Amino acid sequence: MKKKSKLKKAIIIFGITFLAVVAVLTYFAGTIEYMLLPRVSVANIESGQISGEPVTEQGVCLVPNMSVVESDGIAYIFILYPREDNTAYIEEVNVQVRDRNNMYCEIKLDPTFTSYSVVYETSRDLVNGDKVVVEAN
Amino acid sequence: MKKLKKLKKLPKYILLAAIAAFFLFPVIYMLAMSVMTSEEVSRILDFSSDGFKSIDLIPQVFSLEQYYQVFFRRADYLLEFWNSIIITVPTVIGQTVVCALAAFAFGKLEFPGRDKLFFVYIILLILPTQVTLVPNYIVLNNMGLLNSFLAVILPGMFSAFGVCLLRQSVRYIPDAFIEAARMDGASYINIFLKIILPQIKGGLVTLFLLCFIDNYNLIEQPLAYFNDSEKYPLAVTMSEIGVNDAGIVFACGVMFMIPPLLIYYIGQDDVSSPFTLSDKG
Numbered sequence: 001m002k003k004k005s006k007l008k009k010a011i012i013i014f015g016i017t018f019l020a021v022v023a024v025l026t027y028f029a030g031t032i033e034y035m036l037l038p039r040v041s042v043a044n045i046e047s048g049q050i051s052g053e054p055v056t057e058q059g060v061c062l063v064p065n066m067s068v069v070e071s072d073g074i075a076y077i078f079i080l081y082p083r084e085d086n087t088a089y090i091e092e093v094n095v096q097v098r099d100r101n102n103m104y105c106e107i108k109l110d111p112t113f114t115s116y117s118v119v120y121e122t123s124r125d126l127v128n129g130d131k132v133v134v135e136a137n
Numbered sequence: 138m139k140k141l142k143k144l145k146k147l148p149k150y151i152l153l154a155a156i157a158a159f160f161l162f163p164v165i166y167m168l169a170m171s172v173m174t175s176e177e178v179s180r181i182l183d184f185s186s187d188g189f190k191s192i193d194l195i196p197q198v199f200s201l202e203q204y205y206q207v208f209f210r211r212a213d214y215l216l217e218f219w220n221s222i223i224i225t226v227p228t229v230i231g232q233t234v235v236c237a238l239a240a241f242a243f244g245k246l247e248f249p250g251r252d253k254l255f256f257v258y259i260i261l262l263i264l265p266t267q268v269t270l271v272p273n274y275i276v277l278n279n280m281g282l283l284n285s286f287l288a289v290i291l292p293g294m295f296s297a298f299g300v301c302l303l304r305q306s307v308r309y310i311p312d313a314f315i316e317a318a319r320m321d322g323a324s325y326i327n328i329f330l331k332i333i334l335p336q337i338k339g340g341l342v343t344l345f346l347l348c349f350i351d352n353y354n355l356i357e358q359p360l361a362y363f364n365d366s367e368k369y370p371l372a373v374t375m376s377e378i379g380v381n382d383a384g385i386v387f388a389c390g391v392m393f394m395i396p397p398l399l400i401y402y403i404g405q406d407d408v409s410s411p412f413t414l415s416d417k418g
Contacts, residue, residue: 008402008403011399011402011403012399012403014399015395015396015399015403018395018399019396022208022215022218022219022392023219025208025209025215026212026215026216026218026219029212029215029216030212032209032212033209033210033212036209036210
């Protein structure tokens with residue numbers, strides 16, 4: 001009987017603690033999430049070619065070398081969909097690398113994305129659809 | 138002799154253990170999946186191929202990734218958990234109070250048309266929720282309560298099932314108790330609070346638990362009455378989580394089942410006796 005009431009007491013304490021922890025996590029959810037988001041540096045996608053010649057083809061543009069990720073022969077960049085609170089969602093967009101020098105990479109991508117910003121530096125590996133904090137532009 | 142008796146009981150225990158394992162399987166499966174990586178969960182839940190799918194209960198890699206996502210990265214699930222609590226707790230308290238009062242009236246008070254009125258009330262038991270959804274929607278719309286938590290809480294407080302359950306408990310109390318109290322000058326409120334309530338504790342706790350589970354798992358009413366998806370309880374969201382978030386469903390499920398389990402454990406002693414008198418004194 002005593003054992004049972006002790007267990008009941010422990011369960012009540014666990015229940016109250018559980019609700020309190022969830023309440024604290026909910027209250028500070030915004031702060032916690034912001035602290036855990038990857039920090040990224042971004043640059044604008046600029047129209048142009050490495051050779052300096054005027055662009056005649058749609059979708060040809062220059063992005064920082066570091067922004068192009070290549071894996072298994074496929075090259076892609078992360079473009080940003082900014083939100084109001086200094087954060088943004090990223091989307092993985094496949095590109096075709098045409099040329100590069102020390103700083104820039106000449107790529108061809110879907111012309112609808114040429115007005116977006118691109119991630120060139122990140123504090124953590126990114127995955128398509130991640131939310132990030134934009135640190136520098 | 139004793140050994141033989143024990144051996145005779147063995148098949149019974151094996152059968153009971155098998156039945157228990159069968160009923161507990163979904164819970165064990167949920168717990169196992171909640172500690173797997175999202176890749177492993179996606180692989181297990183990939184039913185695109187027709188071949189036989191094995192049921193994996195032991196994770197290849199033990200991971201708390203899903204819990205990390207739910208508690209630290211996806212605040213929307215926590216908010217929806219609180220939406221569930223905000224909807225459930227007032228509904229359950231309200232329903233228990235309303236049903237106890239109604240049960241006392243239907244069970245012990247004499248007034249004209251009592252049994253006919255109770256019969257009409259019972260008819261509500263037969264109607265499925267979906268039937269009353271549209272009339273309730275119209276009433277709530279006229280009251281300006283749509284898209285607020287009260288839209289779910291207020292209709293939820295009036296349950297025909299609860300009244301029936303508690304009326305049965307109230308009827309077990311001998312009329313002599315009430316007559317004696319009346320002769321001593323006790324008011325009906327005093328009789329209700331000091332004689333009826335202590336004796337139907339089992340029924341109240343049973344109703345509280347059943348009502349908690351019922352309202353905690355509401356899906357149709359929030360979907361019908363709330364335009365704002367931020368007000369949806371976790372039960373609605375869990376039924377809508379897509380394949381990409383499949384792993385999170387299991388961690389959410391574990392979080393979601395903790396409050397009912399705790400409440401059941403606290404009240405389980407009284408659940409076993411809803412129709413017997415609780416006040417032995």
